[in-house]
Amino acid sequence: MEQTLSIIKPDAVKKGVIGKIIDRFESNGLRIAAMKKVQLSEQDAAEFYAVHKERPFFGELVEFMTSGPVVVMVLEGENAVAKNRELMGATNPKEAAPGTIRADFAESIDANAVHGSDSLENAKIEIAFFFAKREIV
Numbered sequence: 001m002e003q004t005l006s007i008i009k010p011d012a013v014k015k016g017v018i019g020k021i022i023d024r025f026e027s028n029g030l031r032i033a034a035m036k037k038v039q040l041s042e043q044d045a046a047e048f049y050a051v052h053k054e055r056p057f058f059g060e061l062v063e064f065m066t067s068g069p070v071v072v073m074v075l076e077g078e079n080a081v082a083k084n085r086e087l088m089g090a091t092n093p094k095e096a097a098p099g100t101i102r103a104d105f106a107e108s109i110d111a112n113a114v115h116g117s118d119s120l121e122n123a124k125i126e127i128a129f130f131f132a133k134r135e136i137v
């Protein structure tokens, strides 16, 4: 079964909507195969988002992702990568379709509530970044 990585970002954790976001996944056929709450260091965030190193918002992104704890999960289900992206909605919450996680819980393009792997290949890399094999059950 396909797996993808999801992160509930610091803005959503601070708002107290962890449970509401997890409910979207579980109600839509995505099972939680692994989960933990972590405080990312600057080094963690920079390494995780290394693909965005040259983007103008990289510094802000690292600062934001380390501004408080995050909840990291492995979601499993049919077409999990695409399904999760669909449930999340567009990167900019103002452009996110009604009923998506970002439309309902995100404030802005930087504080946008959730991250989801954008391809199966990246999902594998991102899952291995956070979880040991024995933690995924």
Ligand SMILES: Nc1ncnc2c1ncn2[C@@H]1O[C@H](COP(=O)(O)OP(=O)(O)OP(=O)(O)O)[C@@H](O)[C@H]1O
Binding pocket: 052, 057, 060, 061, 090, 091, 109, 110, 111, 112, 114, 115, 116, 117, 118
């Ligand atoms: N213009 C911007 N200003 C500030 N932050 C941005 C901007 N564009 C993107 N970001 C941040 O960088 C993250 C990664 O950007 P990307 O374009 O890969 O979006 P995404 O794939 O929808 O998001 P994610 O990788 O978090 O799932 C976004 O989720 C957002 O938090």
